[in-house]
Amino acid sequence: MRDPIDISLSGSCPLSSTPFLDPRLEMALSNMKIKQLFPVQAAVWHETIGPGSFERDICINSPTGSGKTLAYALPIVQMLSTRTIKCLRALVVLPTRDLAVQVKEVFAALAPAVGLSVGLAVGQSSIADEISELIKKPSLGTGVCYDSEDSCQEIRSSVDILVATPGRLMDHINNTKGFTVEHLCYLVVDETDRLLREAYQSWLPTVLQLAYSSNYSRFSFEDNTSPSTFGSLKTIRSFGVERGFKGKPYPRLAKMVLSATLTQDPSKLAQLDLHHPLFLTTGKWRYQFPENLKSLKMVCNSKLKPLYLLALLETLQGEKCIVFTSSIVSTHRLCTLLNFFGDLQIKIKEYSRLQRQSVRSKTLKAFRAGEVQVLISSDAMTRGMDVEGVKNVINYDMPQYIKTYIHRAGRTARAGQSGRCFTLLRKDEVIRFKKLLQKAGNESCPEYSVPSESVESFRSMYSTALERLKESIKSEKKHKKTKANIKHRGIAKKNEKSG
Numbered sequence: 152m153r154d155p156i157d158i159s160l161s162g163s164c165p166l167s168s169t170p171f172l173d174p175r176l177e178m179a180l181s182n183m184k185i186k187q188l189f190p191v192q193a194a195v196w197h198e199t200i201g202p203g204s205f206e207r208d209i210c211i212n213s214p215t216g217s218g219k220t221l222a223y224a225l226p227i228v229q230m231l232s233t234r235t236i237k238c239l240r241a242l243v244v245l246p247t248r249d250l251a252v253q254v255k256e257v258f259a260a261l262a263p264a265v266g267l268s269v270g271l272a273v274g275q276s277s278i279a280d281e282i283s284e285l286i287k288k289p290s291l292g293t294g295v296c297y298d299s300e301d302s303c304q305e306i307r308s309s310v311d312i313l314v315a316t317p318g319r320l321m322d323h324i325n326n327t328k329g330f331t332v333e334h335l336c337y338l339v340v341d342e343t344d345r346l347l348r349e350a351y352q353s354w355l356p357t358v359l360q361l362a363y364s365s366n367y368s369r370f371s372f373e374d375n376t377s378p379s380t381f382g383s384l385k386t387i388r389s390f391g392v393e394r395g396f397k398g399k400p401y402p403r404l405a406k407m408v409l410s411a412t413l414t415q416d417p418s419k420l421a422q423l424d425l426h427h428p429l430f431l432t433t434g435k436w437r438y439q440f441p442e443n444l445k446s447l448k449m450v451c452n453s454k455l456k457p458l459y460l461l462a463l464l465e466t467l468q469g470e471k472c473i474v475f476t477s478s479i480v481s482t483h484r485l486c487t488l489l490n491f492f493g494d495l496q497i498k499i500k501e502y503s504r505l506q507r508q509s510v511r512s513k514t515l516k517a518f519r520a521g522e523v524q525v526l527i528s529s530d531a532m533t534r535g536m537d538v539e540g541v542k543n544v545i546n547y548d549m550p551q552y553i554k555t556y557i558h559r560a561g562r563t564a565r566a567g568q569s570g571r572c573f574t575l576l577r578k579d580e581v582i583r584f585k586k587l588l589q590k591a592g593n594e595s596c597p598e599y600s601v602p603s604e605s606v607e608s609f610r611s612m613y614s615t616a617l618e619r620l621k622e623s624i625k626s627e628k629k630h631k632k633t634k635a636n637i638k639h640r641g642i643a644k645k646n647e648k649s650g
């Protein structure tokens with residue numbers, strides 16, 4: 152970790168010059184319109200498939216939108232492409248459902264090209280549907296019945312790679328018959344710093360313990376399955392040739408951990424039990440902005456903030472835009488308020504944890520399709536979400552931490568594209584904001600101003616919109632209270648009956 156590799160020195164690598172790249176995967180990448188590997192992808196390829204041959208676990212700190220997903224998906228799919236027996240060998244864990252769905256799509260675009268399959272465990276479908284997608288019961292001859300209690304009959308994984316959120320992963324580990332992580336060869340913890348902050352039923356120690364506790368033997372990595380020798384399928388791990396492990400069997404579960412703001416705190420990273428971690432990072436700053444991101448500030452009167460926002464949205468002329476607020480309550484209120492202005496020519500929707508997942512997914516789909524131009528969001532959106540064509544990010548409320556700024560701003564200026572991040576500030580926030588950006592080496596944040604006539608033009612509707620917002624909040628509170636009362640009465644009745 153003390154001797155990091157600078158990713159920016161790697162440069163991009165055309166697919167045709169990528170060493171050892173399986174031609175089937177080259178074709179799949181071309182179908183994804185990918186012509187070259189981005190620097191982080193080339194650097195990870197070099198350390199996994201190339202001369203580095205994945206002898207050390209890999210920690211990646213690389214800016215938002217730099218292509219970290221493909222950086223791990225491509226080598227994992229290539230490394231698993233020689234496997235002949237299906238079982239769960241790669242696990243990718245992400246903090247949110249939407250993010251997991253997005254990552255699964257990347258794997259799904261590559262894996263079938265080499266005969267591998269990918270599963271998703273996020274609670275998107277019912278647990279029964281998810282189980283039938285992940286687990287294959289033995290195919291039996293005519294007249295033979297499957298006995299669910301007979302452990303001799305092999306229940307196998309239907310997937311080679313699983314993308315999961317911690318909660319659903321733990322549900323399967325604890326309750327799904329036949330689901331096992333004991334054959335895992337690769338573990339990816341994406342958005343590591345976020346996942347390490349939240350323990351989620353101790354998913355990490357559980358996965359590590361289960362993966363380490365399988366029967367190890369001294370066989371090579373290449374031929375790592377042998378059902379005939381071991382009856383039920385056992386994974387045989389590589390024995391280590393690494394520093395400190397020469398000649399000794401070493402149960403190596405190869406790990407990749409990554410984030411745009413990866414923690415370097417040894418006590419936090421220790422939870423991952425990394426093996427001689429190799430640190431890949433970009434440039435000299437711990438926090439790095441995407442190359443083509445422009446940061447701008449707008450100083451405004453806090454009472455008129457919604458009007459400044461409307462004027463700014465007007466100047467952006469319907470370009471896709473994400474507006475971040477400080478909480479789910481402000482997200483809801485701001486979105487409701489803006490929609491009371493009417494006649495805006497743009498569609499504005501809310502996207503926050505306050506909503507049900509199905510509503511969120513629908514909104515996201517409409518935003519991706521361009522049917523919604525502006526998303527008002529809480530920080531649920533900040534991490535990892537990749538929506539094509541987002542040209543602008545607006546911090547309606549100033550973020551408190553540089554990490555938050557990085558993840559919010561990083562929804563634009565992705566994959567080398569340009570983008571702008573506007574931050575609306577009160578006068579008393581200007582100095583604090585300057586200091587915040589300096590933490591990522593940013594010394595210049597020019598002021599952006601909107602035409603004052605534009606701000607004024609919304610003023611006449613402002614008081615009516617505020618009145619309507621008040622009414623709306625009141626009726627929502629009333630509705631919530633009624634719902635709670637009904638629920639309470641229902642429970643009381645039930646207790647009465649059972650009593």
Ligand SMILES: Nc1ncnc2c1ncn2[C@@H]1O[C@H](COP(=O)(O)OP(=O)(O)OP(=O)(O)O)[C@@H](O)[C@H]1O
Nearest residue numbers: 185187188189215216217218219220411535537566
């Ligand atoms: N080699 C490539 N060529 C062209 N586009 C690419 C390439 N690699 C990735 N992309 C595109 O770049 C975008 C960003 O990729 P990705 O989501 O993996 O970034 P990230 O580094 O994980 O960002 P974040 O830190 O925000 O999660 C995606 O739209 C992806 O399709």
